[in-house]
Amino acid sequence: MPPHARSDAYRPEALIAEDIDAYLARHERKTLLRLITCGSVDDGKSTLIGRLLYESHTIFEDQLDTLTAESARLGTQGDAIDFALLVDGLAAEREQGITIDVAYRFFSTPARKFIVADCPGHEQYTRNMVTGASTADLAVILVDARKGVLPQTRRHSHLVHLIGVRHLVLAVNKMDLVDYDQATFDRIVADYVDFAGGIGITGVIAVPVSGFKGDNITTASVNTPWYTGPALIEHLEAVELDQFSSRTRPFRMPVQWVNRPHHDFRGFSGLIASGTVRPGDQVSVLPSARRSTISRIVTEGGDLPVAVAGQSVTLTLSDEVDCSRGDVIASAGDPPQAADQFEATLVWMADEPMLPGRAYWLKLGAQQVAATIQTTKYEVNVVTGERLAAKKLELNAIGVVNLATDRPLVFEPYADNRTMGGFILIDRLTNATVAAGTLHFALNRAQNVQWQPLDISREHHARIKNQKPAVLWLTGLSGAGKSTIANLVEKRLAWMNRHTFLLDGDNIRHGLNRDLGFTEVDRIENIRRVGEVAKLMTDAGLIVIAAFISPFRADRDLVRSMTAPGEFVEVHIDTPLALAEARDPKGLYARARAGELKNFTGIDSPYEPPDDPELRIDTAAVTPAEAANLIVSYLVGDPR
Structure with missing residues (x-):
């Protein structure tokens, strides 16, 4: 088929042959198929979509004129049209010759309406590709006939399978550049089917195509007489939609x-x-x-x-x-499950790595709950399918994790119901989406462990102690004076007959948290455990004084979220690093500077100061006794 030719089968003669209102009514009743094109870089995804738009008469004449002129300016072969220009709308994409963003396009045939997503081929844009696949009914996996199945082909195939896209088409593109050789096509199909079967993909439809020349796009091509299957659009029109x-x-x-x-x-x-x-x-x-x-x-x-x-x-x-x-x-006869602990697959989309113990918002449909990743079971090598041991997930990594939510989440496994099983994770501080996920099942412990109702409430515990529970959370650098000030605070409250308990960072690591080190993951778990203990103590009506470096804002916010509104008092013991290092009561800074102590806050591990603490105390300006008085005064009024 010449580059400018269109199939007459897709010319909208209905506009002439029937009343326009009847035609529009029939158009409204068409089903809608959402599809995604993906594969390696320069496999021809944008060109294929441009050809689909062209063949389905979705391009206006002025657009066609502009496209023809732009193709000539860019030096497209002969007088042919570069259909990729219809989709690669970003200037950066045209300059680099790659697709960066996810581009969505609409087209229609007499049988069905379509929304197609053209997704990036580069590995660093995997998160963009996942976004496009999240709503797709079908995926067209493109392979350059000259190159065969590449690692990114395998990556994208694995991703769409994990995300739950049930219908896959293997489009072996650029067949015109291999002289429409059947042996080449058969070899690529065999290679792909062997890989796909290993990760659970079955029923792949393979079509030899040329997006540039139009072979087997809308009708059977005379250049591939050995191929007896449907043309690409014929197959897209016949696919049964998941919604049915x-x-x-x-x-x-x-x-x-x-x-x-x-x-x-x-x-x-x-x-x-x-x-x-x-x-x-x-x-x-x-x-x-x-x-x-x-x-x-x-x-x-x-x-x-x-x-x-x-x-x-x-x-x-x-x-x-x-x-x-x-x-x-x-x-009512067959309701979905509600649980607060799950196994799930995560596709990590943030530059900062995923760390177990950190709290995020989990959004599933209209449900939004606080969620914590408890453990990473393994990371998936999406090229080989191998399961790799991992404690955290980096950008574009895929892993299987256990996660817990702060209250029951109504769900169904993603394999059964994409709407009820697909979710995103949101950073609690920046509101950025950091991951997309799919729920597998509720963990047995979520079903077997139930809340036991108790007759004596937390309000009763507080009432008999004649006080309001609170968590006084002292955070700051090592050497800032947290433990000294916390001890003075507890002594003053004891003189006032307040019921207290002091949780000190060093003391906790002798017992409850003796199994934890000082890596970022261990520090997160350290604070999570202390937060749970502090919550139990406030339930008992106590005033809890916690003195911990607690370097990460997200972890302090997690503890805040565990407590009742108004009960968490964040106190920033604000001491300049130079002053804290000059004090160095334990000799830790000297060891850290000498390289003997790794992951030391302020030296080779960051400290994130509170943005808006209830109290900020500058220990360069006040004594520990004055600092304690300020904290007690904030809590109960003037202590004198």
């Missing part, structure tokens, strides 16, 4: 919004993730597990007798049950 298979699963609808336009109406709006629902159906509202009955299914166009997966609706219930954003309305 999800309609046979139990009903689930995450609540995105409580709709109360007036006092006589209260509905719960959301996108149905799976199943079918009708008025009169018995449902359960999770995680509370309260039951009710569907009263109405409300839409902008009127009430519906039935709604299915993929539809956005507002449900009203026959009972006044407690239901809010983040809850899930589900079939």
